[in-house]
């Protein structure tokens with residue numbers, strides 16, 4: 348049999364479980380997952396290589412109406428991913444009471460995967476662990492009547508239910524093609540990038556309301572020690588206002604310290620050895636409103 352390869356875009360509203368699904372399909376934690384919506388800001392490729400195939404998954408920020416400049420950049424990276432995709436995986440949260448309405452009313456489905464669309468669109472009904480069995484079949488019936496999905500897969504990305512079947516379907520619809528990346532690549536991003544994402548994830552876990560959304564992280568230095576198996580990492584946490592800086596640092600530095608401790612553990616798990624992590628907080632005034640600053644802070 349010939350080799351199959353292609354790009355698969357993961358799309359759907361914020362919080363439906365796109366990043367969780369990506370991590371589960373890859374068997375590795377790549378994309379940041381938190382209970383707060385819109386934590387994924389960058390387009391991240393996750394690479395799954397099996398015998399005779401390679402899938403490049405594109406995890407995208409949820410498609411929402413842009414309210415500030417950062418969101419516009421996030422949106423365009425999502426539509427870009429859909430543009431590049433051979434297969435579109437549209438995710439919905441089956442646990443939501445309005446699951447059917449949210450699929451029917453989805454602008455993304457209409458705009459990017461509507462009539463005339465030749466690429467297969469697979470519906471992933473995620474979070475079925477939150478649903479009772481008798482609720483599932485009617486939902487599947489109703490959504491299949493509403494939109495010509497190639498396939499519909501009820502899954503639980505969290506519990507790992509039905510993921511093998513989903514993976515099989517994805518491979519089935521992959522076009523013939525060459526291997527894009529070496530076999531042992533998990534992502535198109537490097538450890539330095541993921542170190543920044545992990546720090547950002549910790550900020551999302553610890554702080555509330557606007558703080559996480561006003562924050563971005565830049566890794567200024569990522570350097571292996573010459574003498575020991577240790578990596579030195581210096582990260583800068585950028586916030587938009589002076590007042591936010593104090594909040595991130597916390598009383599006697601306590602909050603920043605716990606961000607650092609948690610992030611260090613996670614980064615060590617990712618790269619497989621000890622790190623030395625230094626974190627600073629800087630104010631980059633209203634960076635989210637400024638496309639130039641957004642670009643400079645690493646969003647492409």
Ligand code: GDP
Nearest residue numbers: 362363364365366367380381382474503504505
């Ligand atoms: P994204 O914004 O679409 O990338 O969503 P995330 O992957 O960040 O997930 C959002 C939230 O939904 C997190 O709290 C996840 O733990 C949770 N979640 C994801 N998949 C499942 C699932 O299959 N079942 C349940 N119960 N929760 C899930």
Ligand code: MG
Nearest residue numbers: 365366386387
């Ligand atoms: Mg995400």
